[in-house]
Amino acid sequence: MTVPTLQLNDGHSIPQLGYGTFKVPAEETERAVSEALEIGYRHIDTAAIYGNEGGVGAAIAASGIPRDELYVTTKLWNDRHDGDEPDRAIEESLTKLGLDHVDLYLVHWPTPAKDNYVHAWEKLVGIRERGLSRSAGVSNFLAPHLERIIAETGQAPAVDQIELHPRYHQAETTAVAARRGVLIEAWGPLGQGKYDLASLAPIADAAAAHDRSVQQVTLRWHIQRGRIVFPKSVHRQRLQENFDIFDFSLTDAEMAAIDALDEGDAGRVATHPNDLN
Numbered sequence: 354m355t356v357p358t359l360q361l362n363d364g365h366s367i368p369q370l371g372y373g374t375f376k377v378p379a380e381e382t383e384r385a386v387s388e389a390l391e392i393g394y395r396h397i398d399t400a401a402i403y404g405n406e407g408g409v410g411a412a413i414a415a416s417g418i419p420r421d422e423l424y425v426t427t428k429l430w431n432d433r434h435d436g437d438e439p440d441r442a443i444e445e446s447l448t449k450l451g452l453d454h455v456d457l458y459l460v461h462w463p464t465p466a467k468d469n470y471v472h473a474w475e476k477l478v479g480i481r482e483r484g485l486s487r488s489a490g491v492s493n494f495l496a497p498h499l500e501r502i503i504a505e506t507g508q509a510p511a512v513d514q515i516e517l518h519p520r521y522h523q524a525e526t527t528a529v530a531a532r533r534g535v536l537i538e539a540w541g542p543l544g545q546g547k548y549d550l551a552s553l554a555p556i557a558d559a560a561a562a563h564d565r566s567v568q569q570v571t572l573r574w575h576i577q578r579g580r581i582v583f584p585k586s587v588h589r590q591r592l593q594e595n596f597d598i599f600d601f602s603l604t605d606a607e608m609a610a611i612d613a614l615d616e617g618d619a620g621r622v623a624t625h626p627n628d629l630n
């Protein structure tokens with residue numbers, strides 16, 4: 354199965370489906386990432402704060418897959434925005450990953466109360482220019498944060514990685530991102546398992562109609578809306594299931610019905626970006 358790629362605003366391309374490693378325990382990461390690579394995943398999303406970059410690197414090294422066939426993302430943690438800390442942080446991440454560059458490096462959260470995300474973003478642009486990451490992006494940036502970094506640096510991030518799932522669509526942020534040519538990476542694409550997708554009739558109905566799981570239908574909805582997703586599971590059978598979403602399509606009516614599930618801010622299942630500093 355070939356995973357589609359999307360073109361970023363810097364000319365690089367990114368596989369639209371990857372494997373997310375948030376809450377994959379460090380001691381399980383090499384096994385889980387190795388299984389994902391065996392299934393065919395070529396895009397891995399990790400972060401310094403996940404504590405599992407070493408396991409990701411071990412799985413990559415053991416796989417023998419050529420570096421240019423892999424897409425690896427990691428993220429700068431919140432306490433390292435200031436001064437030259439981002440330069441040190443990327444070096445540490447690369448050492449743990451066993452790589453000389455990542456494909457995408459993200460400012461993990463804007464931490465707006467500290468008012469240092471413009472500086473962090475400028476540092477990531479510099480890291481990209483030095484070749485330590487191919488692309489630079491942000492995560493959990495709301496519309497005003499995106500507008501500000503673009504206005505103050507003249508540089509648009511390649512992606513904004515934000516919480517987005519059937520009950521929470523982030524209309525304002527996705528509209529600004531679309532206008533600015535910033536692709537959306539949907540984190541928590543399955544709602545982090547915090548609500549029952551099967552209880553949402555449009556998803557359950559589409560799953561029955563296509564003989565697929567509600568998770569497959571949800572991931573397919575993201576793909577058809579042009580988002581990048583990297584669902585997390587530590588179970589091989591679910592890794593396979595989440596990968597098998599390119600041999601069916603949702604109809605326009607099914608897509609529209611899932612679009613109508615948005616509950617705005619009431620649908621959020623995780624921390625508001627303004628509250629994490």
Ligand SMILES: NC(=O)c1ccc[n+]([C@@H]2O[C@H](COP(=O)([O-])OP(=O)(O)OC[C@H]3O[C@@H](n4cnc5c(N)ncnc54)[C@H](OP(=O)(O)O)[C@@H]3O)[C@@H](O)[C@H]2O)c1
Nearest residue numbers: 373374375398540541542543544545546568584585586587
């Ligand atoms: N930038 C950020 O701030 C941020 C925040 C959160 C996440 N992320 C990234 O986004 C990735 C995905 O988000 P997420 O891990 O938070 O949530 P998610 O992928 O929406 O959901 C993961 C949960 O769903 C379960 N699951 C996965 N596939 C399933 C299936 N086919 N059937 C039933 N259950 C299934 C998993 O359980 P099992 O593992 O037990 O199978 C886990 O409990 C993360 O791993 C991380 O890379 C980024």
